[in-house]
Amino acid sequence: MSTFDIRRARPGDERCLSFLGQATMLQTYAGIISAQNLNDLIETEQTREDYRALLDDPNVSIWLAEIERGQAAVGYLALAPRLGGETTGGERGKAVLEIKRLHVLHRFHRNGLGKRLVNEAIKEARLRKADRVVLVVNALNHEAIEFYRTYGFLKTGDTSYRAGDMDYPCYLFSLDIGRPAIG
Numbered sequence: 001m002s003t004f005d006i007r008r009a010r011p012g013d014e015r016c017l018s019f020l021g022q023a024t025m026l027q028t029y030a031g032i033i034s035a036q037n038l039n040d041l042i043e044t045e046q047t048r049e050d051y052r053a054l055l056d057d058p059n060v061s062i063w064l065a066e067i068e069r070g071q072a073a074v075g076y077l078a079l080a081p082r083l084g085g086e087t088t089g090g091e092r093g094k095a096v097l098e099i100k101r102l103h104v105l106h107r108f109h110r111n112g113l114g115k116r117l118v119n120e121a122i123k124e125a126r127l128r129k130a131d132r133v134v135l136v137v138n139a140l141n142h143e144a145i146e147f148y149r150t151y152g153f154l155k156t157g158d159t160s161y162r163a164g165d166m167d168y169p170c171y172l173f174s175l176d177i178g179r180p181a182i183g
């Protein structure tokens with residue numbers, strides 16, 4: 001049985017975040033997003049420079065899940081502020097944080113890593129006095145939808161995500177962080 005550590009990402013982690021981001025994007029969205037749009041997304045959102053900018057942003061928090069043997073990163077979560085607005089189901093004036101990325105390499109699913117990463121995000125959201133944590137999930141991403149539902153996130157609306165020449169249907173999910181977290 002493997003052991004995993006969760007730690008804060010720091011400057012210097014942009015290389016592993018970029019590789020991990022690219023791998024997990026392909027694992028998650030092949031069969032959901034067209035190859036052209038998926039490759040474009042990876043080239044525009046998953047570069048070392050993109051992650052370096054996120055790591056340098058004091059408002060963005062990123063956690064890495066690392067496997068103890070060899071310390072390879074196998075999952076990550078990025079949390080960023082999202083002040084009210086219809087796109088995330090937030091209410092004006094309410095402090096809303098958004099899970100911008102949450103990915104675990106497929107081979108390591110169902111080891112509790114998603115849950116541990118979300119728990120870190122919830123703890124941070126409480127520290128930052130946020131009212132809720134929101135996210136956007138692709139409507140065909142059934143695994144993630146089940147995971148979020150298990151966790152207590154509720155669907156609050158429909159939206160879409162523009163990738164290349166297509167709008168992909170998505171759902172808005174929201175967790176009131178006044179509720180106790182699981183685990």
Ligand SMILES: CC(C)(COP(=O)(O)OP(=O)(O)OC[C@H]1O[C@@H](n2cnc3c(N)ncnc32)[C@H](O)[C@@H]1OP(=O)(O)O)[C@@H](O)C(=O)NCCC(=O)NCCS
Pocket residue numbers: 024028102103104105108109110111112113114115116135136137138141142143144146147150151
């Ligand atoms: C969503 C994701 C991060 C969950 O990570 P994970 O580490 O596998 O999840 P956990 O092991 O912490 O699961 C906790 C609980 O959530 C539920 N759950 C998780 N995945 C599930 C699935 N595919 N189907 C049904 N329930 C699921 C289960 O109740 C699980 O507990 P159990 O394993 O004891 O039954 C992972 O599936 C993933 O990386 N998916 C691809 C990327 C992605 O879609 N990200 C979301 C983008 S919005």
